[in-house]
Amino acid sequence: MNDVASFGANIQKTVLEATSDALGLAILVCDKNDEIVFASRPILQFYPIPAQFLEAGTRLRDFLGAIFDSGVRNGTAPESSRRHANRDEWISEHLSHHWRERFDVVERIGRHRWINVRKRRLSSGLGIVAISDVSEQKKREEQMQLDMERVELTEGILDCLPNPICVKDRSLNYIAVNKAFCAIHGMTADAILGRSVWDLLEPELAEKFERSDRATLETGEIHCQPEQLVQADGEDLWVVTRKFRVGDPGKYLLVTCMNDVTDLVVGYGVQDDTSGRSPLDVSDYSIFAPAQNCYDPFRAIDMQHLVEAGAIIDPDAKNKQRILLMTSAAALEVNLVPQLRRWGFDACAVRNTAELSAFKDACAVRGVEIDALLIDGTIPGALSLVSSWTGSPSLVLAKDWQPVELRASILALCEDGIGALPSADADDPADWHIIVPDFSPDGRPMPEVEVVVAEDNEINQFVFAQILEGLGISYRIAANGEEAVKLWQQYRPNLVLMDVSMPVMNGFDATRAIRALEKSANFQTPIIAVTAQALEIDIAQSKLAGMDDYITKPISPDMIEAVYRKFVSTKAERMVG
Incomplete structure (x- = not known):
């Protein structure tokens, strides 16, 4: 009972055959003397060798030699595998693999066939080999690799094109954009993908674009429209936008390509001697429909643009009270400015005293009045800043501001002028409804991290x-x-x-x-x-x-x-x- 070969010879062949069939494997078992104890018939599906080499008692070396002589070996095609190979070296190498504790390898045994070979050597000396066909999996992996390479090549080509291009799915969500399209909005591709036009543009324009998108998807007719855009950097972009439907029924995609015709509109700078105009100037600008305006001067305010800042204020908003928020906290700006606009105020923000001063001068040049200044109380020197502001009523915003109280306070500032502040030396400015201290609860300096x-x-x-x-x-x-x-x-x-x-x-x-x-x-x-x-x-x-x-x-x-x-x-x- 202690003889390993005897133990291996007594393995129930029916159990191994059933296991081989159930798992779709070819199984070979050899003892510590490298003699075959059991070999399932599916091995012949992988290696065209005589059946006698699968019989119990056959030496593993003879089995490997038969595989070598058949010409079907790992990494070679059958018709060329007999050439330029040393039989003894090949057999010795594979015998060494059988004596490893674990050895896994995916081998190519034909032009279009791959197998996965798993070898285990047990402590008792028994060696077990399991062989499975992974040709379909390899084909899928190779096809997937080819598809990925094509996708990367296509994305590289699209990113190199100067014309903005985007692709939307049936739900009109962005699934592909190139760099030129991202530059229009001043956003990364990750920030755009998965979103819709409603997340990027004003509701009126979003509804207009979705209507034309739906029409193209449903009818297949090409949509063409000359448009004038304002990019995130403030530069005008004149384009001819075309929308196409591509793909199979039920899997349609919408491709939008914006052909840049800015040079045709503004001219190349070559003047015609007779007319004084560029020979490429457009005579009728009305054909260009106003499209998205992605430039936000208050969010991306820059000193070199401050002179033009007053021209951005909506001329139709003459009756709206203008609220200027000063804060260095991006989160507060993102949350509060839209809230002020929802309340009916014309609101924007600056982030430091230099921007505040420059913005005030720009408004003075344009004749624009600021009805109220709202200051983030966490800014160092907020009280002294308010006391020096004389252009309009001002209010200091506390950390725990409540929407109802804040709206009432701002309306009081704008309508009644309540909120004119005493000097910074005053102990308790009675007219302020919302106050934030410039010190911490423990009387120590306000910490950098709260x-x-x-x-x-x-x-x-x-x-x-x-x-x-x-x-x-x-x-x-x-x-x-x-x-x-x-x-x-x-x-x-x-x-x-x-x-x-x-x-x-x-x-x-x-x-x-x-x-x-x-x-x-x-x-x-x-x-x-x-x-x-x-x-x-x-x-x-x-x-x-x-x-x-x-x-x-x-x-x-x-x-x-x-x-x-x-x-x-x-x-x-x-x-x-």
């Missing part, structure tokens, strides 16, 4: 980031408790949101480390435990570690805002009072 989040889960990190950015709160994220302690030491934030379960150092130990470091400080940072469940043991352990409160996952904007107001904003308001 909140440190300790969270190891990447999805939860993303959720925290989105919520805090939406609230306009500066933050840093640590992937474990040790990083959280280092970020606390570096920034001394107003609040720490601490996940209790993290690698390297958990939230409880990190809290203890911070509390130990605070013994020499004159303030204590609120630390909030973030738990998956509100278990009594976690709550008790968080209190013992020195945490001030706890919240449970999943987190929400209301939850984070409530915690921030409780431990940061409320203290600030009490101190100001």
Whole structure:
């Protein structure tokens, strides 16, 4: 019973045959003396050798020699495999493969045939070989590789074309764009793909473009329209837009190509001696329909463009109150400016005092009045800036501003003039309805980072980031408790949101480390435990570690805002009072 060859010879052939058929494999088993114990018949489908070489007791060397003599070997085509090959070396090499503990290889045994060979040598000395046909898989992989190469080549060609091109699916979402098209909108391809024209343009233009897109998709008729565009950089682009339907029924795609005819419109600069015009000037500009205007002067404001800034203000908005927001926080600008416009104000933003001064001068040149100045209270020197602003009423925006209160305050500023500010030395400007202090609740300088989040889960990190950015709160994220302690030491934030379960150092130990470091400080940072469940043991352990409160996952904007107001904003308001 201890003889390995005897053990191998007693393997149930019927079980191996059934396994071979069920898995679609060709199986060969040999003993420690390299003699075949079992070989399934499907092996003959891969190697055209005499059946006698599959019988039990055949030497593995003779089996490999028969394969070599058949001419069907890995990496060669049958008609050429007999030439330029050393038989003994080939057999020796493959015998060595059989004695490896594990050996996997994909071999080509014909012009269009591939097999996957898996070899295992057990501790008992038995060697097992499983062979499967992977020709179809290889063909798919090769075809996929060819398709990818064609796609990359096509994308490279399209990106090199100067004319903007885009492709939309049946739902009219962008599925392909070239660099020229991205340049029009001043966006990357990733920011455009998957979106629709409604995400990029004004509703009126979006509806017009979708109507022509639908017509082309449904009828197959080519749409042609001369258009004048304004690119993201402010430059005019004159194009002839053509829309085509391509693809098979049920899988139609819409291809839009914008042929750049700007040179034809503005001329090449070669003047005709008789008319004084360029021979390529267009006589009728009315054929060019106004198209998208992708230039936003207030978002991408630049000193060299400030002189022209006044010309951008909508002449039809004479009755709208003009609100100028000054903030260096991009998140606040993105959220608040559209909200002001929804309330019926004509709103835009600047990001520093230099832009504010230049914008004020440009408005003065154009005769444009600013009805109210709204200043982000987190900007250093916000109070002194307001006191020096005499052009119109102004208001300082608090971190915890509420939409209803803010709208009422702005209307009061514009209509009644309420909000004219006293000097910066005044203790309590009575006319301000919304105030933010320029110091922290603990009487120390406002920290560069207001909140440190300790969270190891990447999805939860993303959720925290989105919520805090939406609230306009500066933050840093640590992937474990040790990083959280280092970020606390570096920034001394107003609040720490601490996940209790993290690698390297958990939230409880990190809290203890911070509390130990605070013994020499004159303030204590609120630390909030973030738990998956509100278990009594976690709550008790968080209190013992020195945490001030706890919240449970999943987190929400209301939850984070409530915690921030409780431990940061409320203290600030009490101190100001």
